[in-house]
Amino acid sequence: MNQCTIRAAVARLKRGDIRGLEILVRAYQVRAVRAATLITHDRALAEDIVQAAFLRAYERIEQFDSARPFAPWFLRSVVNDAIKSVTRRRPQIALDHTPDDAPGVAVFDPAPGPDELLEHAETQEAIWDALAQLSPEQRGAIVLRYYLGFSETEIAAEQNCPPGTVKWRLHTARQRLRDLLTPWRTAQTSPSAEPSQRRPQAQEQRSS
Amino acid sequence: MTRNARSKRLEHLIHCAAEQAAPHDLDLWPQIAQRLYPLASPAAKKPPHRRELSFAAIPALLVVVVLAALAIILAQGLLDHNDGGMRFAALHQEITPTISPPAATGVLVAAPQGDQTLPPSGAECLMRAVNDTITVRVQPRAAGMVVLDAGAERPAMIRQVINVDAGPVWVQVEAPAADGGTVIGWVERDTVQFVDCTDPPQPHPLALPTPQPPDLLCERYPDFCVPFIGGPMFDDHPMTLIESPANPRAPFAKQTQFGVLRGLTFEGVPWIGNPAAPIKIEVWIDFRCPHCFPFYEDVLKPFIEQDVLMGRGQLQVRFVNVTGSNVGHVAAQTVICAGEQGAFWEMLDATYAHLANADLADYEHFTNWIPALGDIAVDLGLDREALQHCVVNEHYDGILTAWRHVATAHGVTGVPSALVYDPGADEWLPVERTYQGLTLAVSAAPAPAPETALVTPAEPTPAPQVLTQEEIEALMPESTYLLRVPKALVAVAGGDPYTLIGRWVDIAMTFRTVGAEELHIAPPMYVVIRDAESNLVIAEGPQTNYIVERTYVTTPTLMLTDVLVVGVDADTLVLAPVEADALTLTWAIDTGIPMTFTPTNRRADAGNDMNGRDITLWGCTATVQNGSAPDTRPLEAYTVATPFDFETHKGIDLAAEPGMDVMAAGSGTVIFARWRDDGYGMTVVIAHDTTFTLYAHLEGTVVGCGDVVSAGDVIGTVGSTGDATGPHLHFEIRDEQFMPRDPAGWLDF
Numbered sequence: 042m043n044q045c046t047i048r049a050a051v052a053r054l055k056r057g058d059i060r061g062l063e064i065l066v067r068a069y070q071v072r073a074v075r076a077a078t079l080i081t082h083d084r085a086l087a088e089d090i091v092q093a094a095f096l097r098a099y100e101r102i103e104q105f106d107s108a109r110p111f112a113p114w115f116l117r118s119v120v121n122d123a124i125k126s127v128t129r130r131r132p133q134i135a136l137d138h139t140p141d142d143a144p145g146v147a148v149f150d151p152a153p154g155p156d157e158l159l160e161h162a163e164t165q166e167a168i169w170d171a172l173a174q175l176s177p178e179q180r181g182a183i184v185l186r187y188y189l190g191f192s193e194t195e196i197a198a199e200q201n202c203p204p205g206t207v208k209w210r211l212h213t214a215r216q217r218l219r220d221l222l223t224p225w226r227t228a229q230t231s232p233s234a235e236p237s238q239r240r241p242q243a244q245e246q247r248s249s
Numbered sequence: 250m251t252r253n254a255r256s257k258r259l260e261h262l263i264h265c266a267a268e269q270a271a272p273h274d275l276d277l278w279p280q281i282a283q284r285l286y287p288l289a290s291p292a293a294k295k296p297p298h299r300r301e302l303s304f305a306a307i308p309a310l311l312v313v314v315v316l317a318a319l320a321i322i323l324a325q326g327l328l329d330h331n332d333g334g335m336r337f338a339a340l341h342q343e344i345t346p347t348i349s350p351p352a353a354t355g356v357l358v359a360a361p362q363g364d365q366t367l368p369p370s371g372a373e374c375l376m377r378a379v380n381d382t383i384t385v386r387v388q389p390r391a392a393g394m395v396v397l398d399a400g401a402e403r404p405a406m407i408r409q410v411i412n413v414d415a416g417p418v419w420v421q422v423e424a425p426a427a428d429g430g431t432v433i434g435w436v437e438r439d440t441v442q443f444v445d446c447t448d449p450p451q452p453h454p455l456a457l458p459t460p461q462p463p464d465l466l467c468e469r470y471p472d473f474c475v476p477f478i479g480g481p482m483f484d485d486h487p488m489t490l491i492e493s494p495a496n497p498r499a500p501f502a503k504q505t506q507f508g509v510l511r512g513l514t515f516e517g518v519p520w521i522g523n524p525a526a527p528i529k530i531e532v533w534i535d536f537r538c539p540h541c542f543p544f545y546e547d548v549l550k551p552f553i554e555q556d557v558l559m560g561r562g563q564l565q566v567r568f569v570n571v572t573g574s575n576v577g578h579v580a581a582q583t584v585i586c587a588g589e590q591g592a593f594w595e596m597l598d599a600t601y602a603h604l605a606n607a608d609l610a611d612y613e614h615f616t617n618w619i620p621a622l623g624d625i626a627v628d629l630g631l632d633r634e635a636l637q638h639c640v641v642n643e644h645y646d647g648i649l650t651a652w653r654h655v656a657t658a659h660g661v662t663g664v665p666s667a668l669v670y671d672p673g674a675d676e677w678l679p680v681e682r683t684y685q686g687l688t689l690a691v692s693a694a695p696a697p698a699p700e701t702a703l704v705t706p707a708e709p710t711p712a713p714q715v716l717t718q719e720e721i722e723a724l725m726p727e728s729t730y731l732l733r734v735p736k737a738l739v740a741v742a743g744g745d746p747y748t749l750i751g752r753w754v755d756i757a758m759t760f761r762t763v764g765a766e767e768l769h770i771a772p773p774m775y776v777v778i779r780d781a782e783s784n785l786v787i788a789e790g791p792q793t794n795y796i797v798e799r800t801y802v803t804t805p806t807l808m809l810t811d812v813l814v815v816g817v818d819a820d821t822l823v824l825a826p827v828e829a830d831a832l833t834l835t836w837a838i839d840t841g842i843p844m845t846f847t848p849t850n851r852r853a854d855a856g857n858d859m860n861g862r863d864i865t866l867w868g869c870t871a872t873v874q875n876g877s878a879p880d881t882r883p884l885e886a887y888t889v890a891t892p893f894d895f896e897t898h899k900g901i902d903l904a905a906e907p908g909m910d911v912m913a914a915g916s917g918t919v920i921f922a923r924w925r926d927d928g929y930g931m932t933v934v935i936a937h938d939t940t941f942t943l944y945a946h947l948e949g950t951v952v953g954c955g956d957v958v959s960a961g962d963v964i965g966t967v968g969s970t971g972d973a974t975g976p977h978l979h980f981e982i983r984d985e986q987f988m989p990r991d992p993a994g995w996l997d998f
Contacts, residue, residue, distance in 0.1 A: 059282075066278045071271060078270035079263070087270070088277060095281050168262045169269070187256075187263040215259070 044110070051111050054102045062099050069112060070095075073119045076188055080123035080180045082173055090126055094119045116189050120181050127177040171218050179214035186211055381407050383422065473521065473594035475558075478512045508560045511594070515984075516655070517648055519585075519593045521553070522563035528694035529563045529670035530687060531677060533661050535570055536580035536604060544665040545601040548684045561691050566597065568649060569656045571664050576618050579640060580604075581649060583622045586639035590631050599625045858938050859985065866920045866934060869954035876938040879915035881960040882996050883944060883980055884967070889998055890977055899989035900943065900981030901998055907948060907976035909967040912960075914942045914980070914996065919956040919964070929979070930971020933964050940995075941987065945979040946970050 047068060053061030070091060077087035098105075098115055105114060172180055185191040193211065197204040382404045405424035508523040518531075532549060534541045557564045568581035580600055587596030603625050611621075619640070626636045639645075659668055659677045668677035669690045680686045859873045887903035913935055920941070921934035929945040933952060948968025958964060969976045982992045992998060 062281070063278055066281055067276070070277045071273055071275050074271040074275055074277070075267040079267055084271060088275075088280075092277055092281050095277070168266050172266065183259075183263065187260040188267050218259070 047111050048107065051102070051105065051107055054099065055105075055107065059099070062095065065098070065111065065115070066095055069115060072112075072189070073116060076116060076184050077119050077123040079172060079184045079188060080120065080177060081127050082169075086126060087123065090122045091119055094122055113189075113191065113195065117185065117191070117195075120185055120189070124177045124181040127180075168218075175214055175217055179210060179217065182207060182210045183214050183218075379407050379409055383407060473511070473592075473598070475509045475511055475521070477591065478510045478524075509558055514565060516651075518565045518567055518652075519588055520563055520565040521594055522557040523560035524563055526560060526562045526694075528561070528691055529565070530557075530680075530690065531565050531567065531659070531668045531670070533567050533569050533656055533664050533666040533668075535568060535574075535577045535664045536600065537574035537577035538571060538664045541665050542601065542605050544682060546605060548682065548687065549665075550598070550601075551684055552687045556688060556691050562694070567652045567656070569653050569661065569664060570649070578649070579618060580622065582640050582643065582645050583626070583636065585645040585648065586636050587626060587629070587631060589639060590635065592629055592631055595629050596626065596631070599629055859936055860938055864918075864920050864936050866936075867923070867925070869919075869921045869923070871918050871920055871936075871955040873918045873920070873936045875957045875959065876917040876936060877915055877960070878938055879940060879942050879960070879982060879995055881912060881914050882998070883912050883914050883942075884909060884978055885912075887978070887998075893989070893991040893993060899983075900945070900979050901992045902977050902979055903998070904975065904977045905967045907967055907969065910963045911944055911947060911965045911967055911978055913958040913962045913964050914960065914982075915940075916959045917942075917957075919952045919954060919958060922950050922953050922956075922964075925971065928972035930973065931965070931968065932971075935964070939985055940990070941981075941983040943979075943981040943983065945981075946973040946977060948976075 046064065050061040050064035050068070054065065055061075073091040073094065074084070074087050077090045078084050081087050081090070094115065097118070105111070172183070175183065182196060185196045186193070193204055193207050196211075197207040384404060405422040408423050508525060509521065510524060511519070511521045512524070514520055520529075534545065534549075553564060556562055568577075568584070570577045570581060584593060584596045584600055587593055600622070603621065607621075619637075622640075623633050623637060627633050656666075660679060661668070665682050667680050667682045667687060669680045670676075671678050680690045858876070860876045861873065863870060863872050884903055884905050886909070887905045889901060890904040891898055891902035893899070893901050911933075915935070915937045917935045917937040919933060920936040921932065923932065924930065925932045925945075929943075931945075931947040931950055933944045933947060933950050935942050935944075935958060944965065946967075946969055947965040948970065950965035952958060952962075952964045967976050967978050973979070980992055982990045982995055984990055
C-alpha cells in the first residue's frame with residue numbers, strides 16, 4: 042500500500058470517516074501484531090494491544106500531524122504498549138547483565154553452517170528463546186531497530202531517553218542475545234572454532 | 250563478518266521470528282470495528298432500563314447454561330458462522346432483565362430474504378424500517394459461547410435504526426427467545442435488506458447539510474430579540490460586520506420598552522441589558538463545570554429574564570475553561586461564533602438547555618459533541634456551515650485566551666463567578682453567585698436613569714461651552730484613589746525627581762476639576778497627592794497636562810496587576826501600578842507611558858469620536874479635526890520586518906529605503922511631532938477619529954503639532970533614529986485608550 046493511500050486514509054480518518062481507519066488497520070495490523078508478539082510472546086495479548094492502539098489512533102488522530110508518516114507514529118505506540126504490558130505483569134527479574142567493558146560490540150555471528158535450512162529453523166527457535174529472556178525494554182529496542190527499522194535517534198526520541206541510553210540498551214540486548222545464543226551455536230559448530238570466532242570481536246572492541 | 254553484516258543477519262533473524270509471530274492474512278478489523286462502534290456513534294446511548302451483557306458477564310452466564318447441549322449447539326453455531334457468508338456483526342447483546350438465565354448469549358445476525366432488494370442506503374428509508382420484521386438467527390459470538398437454539402430462524406422486529414447520519418448504520422432488532430422471552434441485539438446494516446427504499450443516495454456521512462439562509466426566530470427567542478447596537482471598538486469585529494444597528498439580525502425585535510439592547514464591549518464581550526442602568530454584572534461560566542448547569546438554570550436565566558431584560562442592569566458573559574475540557578472549549582467557541590449570526594444569547598441558552606438534559610458521557614468524544622452543537626444551531630435557524638467554519642478555525646481561540654488572563658485580573662478563581670462593576674473604584678467586585686446575590690446587587694444600585702437616556706445609547710452628551718467650577722465638579726465629582734506605589738516612582742512636581750519616601754508608600758490621590766472653560770476630554774485638574782497614613786500632602790497643584798491610564802497588563806509576570814499609571818507633565822510625576830514591581834514602573838518612565846486622556850471616571854466616553862476634541866499628548870495639545878479611520882498604507886514599498894505583538898512589539902516594523910516618504914495613514918490632526926528619548930527617535934503621532942497612528946524612527950518630519958493632514962500626505966521620511974538597527978518605519982495604531990492594536994488588522998500589510 043503506497044504512502045498516498047495511507048495519507049488519504051489518515052485524511053479521511055481526520056474527517057471522522059472510520060473507513061480511513063479500516064485502510065490503516067489493513068495496512069499495518071500484521072507488522073504491528075508481529076512486533077507486539079515479539080515483545081509480549083503472547084499473540085492474543087499482542088492483538089489486544091494492537092486493537093487498542095488502533096482505537097486510540099482513531100481517538101487521537103486530531104493530534105497527529107499529517108505531514109509526518111503514520112507508520113512510525115503508530116508502530117512506536119504499539120511497541121511502547123507492548124513493553125508496558127509485559128513490564129506490568131512481569132515478575133521481578135533482573136535481566137540487565139553487567140555489560141562488558143566497552144560499548145559498541147556487534148552481535149554474535151551465528152556463522153552459517155552447511156545445513157542452511159535446518160540451521161535456519163533452529164536459529165529461529167533459538168532467537169525466540171533468546172528474545173524471551175531479554176527484558177521487555179531490550180526486546181522493544183531490538184524490535185524497533187531490527188524489525189521496524191527505526192534508527193537509534195528515532196528510538197531515543199520515541200522512548201524519550203538520551204541516544205546514549207538507547208545505544209546502551211541495544212548494545213546490552215545484542216550482547217545478551219549473543220550470550221544466549223552461544224550455547225546453541227557452540228553445539229552447532231566445532232568448539233574449537235570458538236576462540237577464533239571471538240578474537241575478531243575483541244579486536245573490534247578495541248578499535249571501536 | 251563486519252558489524253554491518255552482523256546487523257543484517259540479526260535483522261534477518263528477527264524478521265524470520267516475526268513472521269512466525271503472526272500470519273500475514275491476520276485481520277483485526279472486524280474486532281476493531283466492533284470496539285469502535287460505541288465511540289463513533291452519536292446515538293449509542295443505551296436504553297437505561299436494560300443492562301448490557303458484557304464480555305465480563307459471559308463466564309457467569311455460562312455456568313447456568315445447560316451443559317449437555319454444549320457440544321451440539323456449539324458445533325451448530327460454528328457451522329452457522331459461515332452460513333451464506335454472513336458476517337458477525339452484532340456489538341451488544343442486550344437482554345431484558347426479566348429473563349433469567351438469558352435464553353441466548355449469542356449474537357443476532359439477520360438473514361437476507363429472497364424477495365428483498367438492497368437499494369442504496371437512505372437515512373429516511375432506513376428510519377422507515379422501524380417496526381418492520383426481518384428474519385434473524387441467534388449465533389454464538391465466539392467459540393466457547395453457548396447458544397440454546399443457535400441457528401434457528403425466527404422473525405424479529407426492527408426496534409431502531411441508529412447512526413444513519415454518521416455511519417456505519419446499526420439496526421437493533423428484537424426477537425423471541427427460546428424460552429418465550431425476548432432477545433435484543435444489534436445487526437450491522439449491511440446484513441439487513443430493506444425493501445422500498447427509494448430515497449436518493451445520501452451524501453458523505455460527514456458532509457455538511459446544505460446551508461440554509463439563517464433565519465433567527467424571534468418568536469422562539471423573543472427575550473433576546475432586542476436591537477443590536479454593535480460595539481464601540483469593534484467596527485471590524487466579525488459580529489458587528491454581520492449584525493449592526495443598520496443591519497439588524499432581529500429586525501422584528503421588540504422595541505426598547507426597558508431600554509434593553511445588545512452589543513459588544515470594547516473588549517469584544519457580548520452584553521445585553523440596559524446600557525444606562527446603574528449596574529453592570531459580569532458572569533464567568535464554563536460548559537463543563539458541574540455547578541454551571543444549576544447556576545445557569547436557577548440563577549442566571551431567572552436573573553436575565555426578571556432583571557436584565559427588564560432594564561435593571563447590563564449583563565456580560567464570559568467563558569473561562571477551568572475544567573480544561575475540550576467539550577467546554579468547543580462549546581464556548583461555538584456560542585461566541587453564533588454571535589456572528591446575532592445569536593450569542595440564544596445559543597448560550599440553547600446549549601445549556603441541551604446539556605442539562607444530555608448525558609455528558611456521550612460527549613466525551615468530539616465526534617459526538619460537534620454534531621450536537623451543529624444540530625442546536627440548525628434548530629435555531631443558524632447557518633451551520635458558517636458556524637462550523639468559525640469553530641473549526643478557532644476564530645475566537647485568542648479571545649478565550651485573553652479572557653482567561655482577564656479572569657485572573659478580575660480575581661475570578663473559579664466558575665461560575667459573578668462580578669459587579671464598581672464605577673467608583675473602577676473595578677469588578679465578586680458578589681454572591683446566587684439569584685439573591687445578584688438581585689441584591691441590582692437593588693443596591695442607584696435608580697436607573699430616566700427613560701429618555703435609555704433609548705439613546707452611547708451618544709456623548711454635548712458639552713456646554715462654559716461651566717462654572719461647581720457645575721464641572723458636579724459633572725465630574727472628585728475622585729480619590731488609594732494607591733500603594735513603589736517609593737522610587739513617587740516624584741514631586743517641581744521638586745527633586747523621584748523623591749524616596751519609603752519602600753512602599755500608600756498615597757491617596759484626589760482629582761478635582763478646576764477652572765475649565767470647556768469640559769473636554771482632558772479638563773484641567775487639581776491634583777492632590779497625600780500620604781494615606783499620615784494624611785500629609787506630598788504634592789498638589791493644578792495640572793493641565795496629565796495622563797491617567799488604567800489597563801490590563803497581559804504579560805505573564807504582570808498579569809495579576811491592575812495597573813494605574815498616572816503622570817503629571819509626562820516626565821516629572823509618574824505614579825504607580827498598584828503593587829507592581831519597580832521594574833515595570835521604571836520601564837514606564839523610561840520608555841514613555843502609553844497615555845490616554847480619559848480620566849477614569851470619564852471612561853464612559855470611550856468609543857466616541859475624537860473629532861472636535863482637545864487632545865494632549867506629550868506636551869502637544871491640539872483640537873482634532875478632519876479625523877477619519879486609517880485606510881492608507883504609510884509606505885509605498887516596504888518589507889514587514891517585525892510583526893505586531895501586543896506584549897513585546899506594539900507596532901509593525903516596515904523595512905524601507907532611507908529617505909522614502911512616509912505618508913499619513915489616514916486623515917487627522919498631528920498630535921505629536923518631535924524627538925522622543927525612549928527609543929522611538931523622531932516620532933509623529935496623528936489623531937484620527939477613534940484611533941491614533943504613530944510613526945517612529947523617522948529621519949525627519951515635515952509636520953508639526955496641530956497640523957491637519959489628509960490620508961496620503963507626506964509627513965516625514967524613513968530613517969533609523971532612536972533605537973533602530975536599520976532604516977525602517979515603526980508604525981503603530983492605537984485606540985482611544987492609547988492601547989496598541991495590530992496594524993495588520995487595519996491596513997492589510
